[in-house]
Each structure stands twice: as C-alpha cells, then as structure tokens.
Amino acid sequence: MVELDRRAEIREFLRTRRERITPEQAGLPAYGGNRRVKGLRREEVALLAGVSVDYYVRMERGNLGGASDGVLDALARALDLDEAERDHLFTLARQGRAGGRGRRRAAPPQTVRPAVQQILDAITEAPAWVRNGRHDLIAMNPLGRALYSPVLADPRRPANTIRFTYLDPAARDFFVDWEQISRDAAAMLRLEAGDNPNDKALIELVGELSTRSEVFRQHWASHDVRFHRSGMKRLRHPVVGQLDLDYESMALPSEPSLRLNVYTAAAGTPAADGLKLLASWAVTEEAAAMTRDGTER
Structure with a gap:
C-alpha cells in the first residue's frame, strides 16, 4: 500500500x-x-x-x-x-x-517447523490447525482436515478460510452464522492489512475478494476491525451435522505471524459426541485415501 x-x-x-x-x-x-x-x-x-x-x-x-x-x-x-x-x-x-512505509515484515511462511506439526498431531481429540494472518491454512491435524473438509474441497492451495467464506456457495451452509462470520472475516483481514500493508499476497487477496464479492466490498467499506482470539463457532458439517464448538486462537511465540487454532466441545454435549463421530469418519476417509493412492500407483 x-x-x-x-x-x-x-x-x-x-x-x-x-x-x-x-x-x-x-x-x-x-x-x-x-x-x-x-x-x-x-x-x-x-x-x-x-x-x-x-x-x-x-x-x-x-x-x-x-x-x-x-x-x-x-x-x-x-x-x-x-x-x-x-x-x-x-x-x-x-x-x-515511519514515513508511510509501514513495518517491513518477512513473508509469512507457507509451512511449519516439524515440531509445530508434532504439536498438531499430538492433539488427537480436537480439530487443530495453524494459519497465517491472511487466514491461509498451512498445517492441520487429521481432525482439523475432517472438520474443514468443505474448505479443503477447493483444490487451490493454500486453502483460505476467508476466500471460502465469500466465494464458495457451500460456506453459507457450513457456517451456521454466516452473516456474522463474513463480517468478522473482513474485519480481521482489515486489521491484518493495517499491520502488514506490504504483504503482496494479502493485497492480491483483498483485490480478488473485492472484484468477485459485493458482500465483501460492503463489509470492507465499513472499515471495521476485529481480533479473533476465542469464542464459539457453529458449523454444519456435511457428514456429522451441526457442531457448536468453542475455539481458541493462540499466537506461536517462535512464529509471530502464525496462529494455532483449536476447537473443542464440553464433555457430554452433542458437539462432543459429534467430534467423536467426526474422528471415526476421518479414520475411514484416511484409509480410503491410502487405498486409492495405492491403487493409482
């Protein structure tokens, strides 16, 4: 900028x-x-x-x-x-x-260190992933991939939750509170753009969304900004149904441009039962994928 x-x-x-x-x-x-x-x-x-x-x-x-x-x-x-x-x-x-130049930051990494992936893999009962400020999904655990399977259905990589929110019709079914989710998405992206105005990929993302989504243009024009730290998100998964999940978004001290997101559900709730069902489905899908890969070879 x-x-x-x-x-x-x-x-x-x-x-x-x-x-x-x-x-x-x-x-x-x-x-x-x-x-x-x-x-x-x-x-x-x-x-x-x-x-x-x-x-x-x-x-x-x-x-x-x-x-x-x-x-x-x-x-x-x-x-x-x-x-x-x-x-x-x-x-x-x-x-x-700083004379309008902003604070120069290195481009967000597109992969995580092995130790960070080990943390994700060690979280076996909750969906977890690592994202950057543009909301690119750059690393996930198996349950995270299962939960966000509608987001990952788009072959474009890295998958981006804000692009999915505004440009994929499936988002309105996946996010129960899509109206609020979409407003928050633009507000979080506006906050990131203010903090990292020299991120070329971020500028391109804003340009793409502005060109293709009237709703995004309206939300962007509001100039709202918002943190994304904790709360509840209601998701309607195509396999296990609605999941009302608590989320925490935590900064990684060793990678200040990345955040670890973890979704959980209180024991004994329908959402907790849904996560167990989702975990079972994820194992089945992973086994099927391995079989397909072996057959293709």
Missing part, C-alpha cells in the same frame, strides 16, 4: 468511527434539531479528545505521524474504540512516523 492508501485508510477509519457515535452517547448536548452530519462533528471529537479543531482535522485527513501516544489515547477514548480498533489506530500512527 502506498502513502496515499495509508492516508485514505486513516481518514476513512476515523470518519466511520466518528459517525457511529451520537452526541448523547458521548455525553454531549445535541444543540439544534437539524444536524447535517451523521454522528459526531469534528469539533465535538476535538473537544472530547482535548485537542484543537484544526489538529483533529489534520489527523482525520490522514496525518497521524506527529500524534503522541497520549493524543492517540485521548482520541481512542473520545471515539470509544475497543481494543482492536485502538490497536489499529496506533498501528496506522506508527506507519505514519
């Missing part, structure tokens, strides 16, 4: 955050019954953040490079930013201090 894109990202991010807050929500009096702006005025944000109107206008025009951490903190409070949004704001400001 070039400097113009970074400034546009700052401008649109601050504008969309400002427009979602009413004066009443911010504890300000709403003078006059005919407000021509949606949400807060720039003057009101400046008042809440304790900066001059001119200074805030410069920030909203994309100039965050000179803003101190204290000013950014005050701005985050004024706009009622959550943790992910605050992180995104500081990331954009950091890039501005």
Whole structure:
C-alpha cells in the first residue's frame, strides 16, 4: 500500500468511527434539531479528545505521524474504540512516523517447523490447525482436515478460510452464522492489512475478494476491525451435522505471524459426541485415501 492508501485508510477509519457515535452517547448536548452530519462533528471529537479543531482535522485527513501516544489515547477514548480498533489506530500512527512505509515484515511462511506439526498431531481429540494472518491454512491435524473438509474441497492451495467464506456457495451452509462470520472475516483481514500493508499476497487477496464479492466490498467499506482470539463457532458439517464448538486462537511465540487454532466441545454435549463421530469418519476417509493412492500407483 502506498502513502496515499495509508492516508485514505486513516481518514476513512476515523470518519466511520466518528459517525457511529451520537452526541448523547458521548455525553454531549445535541444543540439544534437539524444536524447535517451523521454522528459526531469534528469539533465535538476535538473537544472530547482535548485537542484543537484544526489538529483533529489534520489527523482525520490522514496525518497521524506527529500524534503522541497520549493524543492517540485521548482520541481512542473520545471515539470509544475497543481494543482492536485502538490497536489499529496506533498501528496506522506508527506507519505514519515511519514515513508511510509501514513495518517491513518477512513473508509469512507457507509451512511449519516439524515440531509445530508434532504439536498438531499430538492433539488427537480436537480439530487443530495453524494459519497465517491472511487466514491461509498451512498445517492441520487429521481432525482439523475432517472438520474443514468443505474448505479443503477447493483444490487451490493454500486453502483460505476467508476466500471460502465469500466465494464458495457451500460456506453459507457450513457456517451456521454466516452473516456474522463474513463480517468478522473482513474485519480481521482489515486489521491484518493495517499491520502488514506490504504483504503482496494479502493485497492480491483483498483485490480478488473485492472484484468477485459485493458482500465483501460492503463489509470492507465499513472499515471495521476485529481480533479473533476465542469464542464459539457453529458449523454444519456435511457428514456429522451441526457442531457448536468453542475455539481458541493462540499466537506461536517462535512464529509471530502464525496462529494455532483449536476447537473443542464440553464433555457430554452433542458437539462432543459429534467430534467423536467426526474422528471415526476421518479414520475411514484416511484409509480410503491410502487405498486409492495405492491403487493409482
């Protein structure tokens, strides 16, 4: 992303955050019954953040490079930013201090170290996989492959869960809460794009999704950002039916650009029984695949 894109990202991010807050929500009096702006005025944000109107206008025009951490903190409070949004704001400001070049990072690896694969293989009762910030699936355990078999049905590699979400019709059946999943997917990709704006493959992915999915274009234009750390995901597997699973997404200290995702179910729940059935099916499928491979040879 070039400097113009970074400034546009700052401008649109601050504008969309400002427009979602009413004066009443911010504890300000709403003078006059005919407000021509949606949400807060720039003057009101400046008042809440304790900066001059001119200074805030410069920030909203994309100039965050000179803003101190204290000013950014005050701005985050004024706009009622959550943790992910605050992180995104500081990331954009950091890039501005670097002259718009952003933080150069090595390209995310396309494979994992043998020790990481050993960890995945040692998790035998829960689906687990490793992904990068683009949500490419780069390593999985057998149960993870079985759970995400609809995602892996596309022969394109690496498989990508966000591409599947927006471009594969099967995603609307697979994800019970597809509407929310799709919004979250764009928000997570926006957060990654802010943190790693020089990732060529990420830029290409955003371009592909923007070209092929109207829904993605709408979600991308919202400028929402979101962390993906823990929660519940409801999946409708084509073989074992619906699975309501808890997930944890954990950073790998030795590979900061990768995350380990593990899905579990509480003992005695229908989802736990479903995972056992899925494990049995996975063994059967693996044996069948080995037989096919042997026959082909």
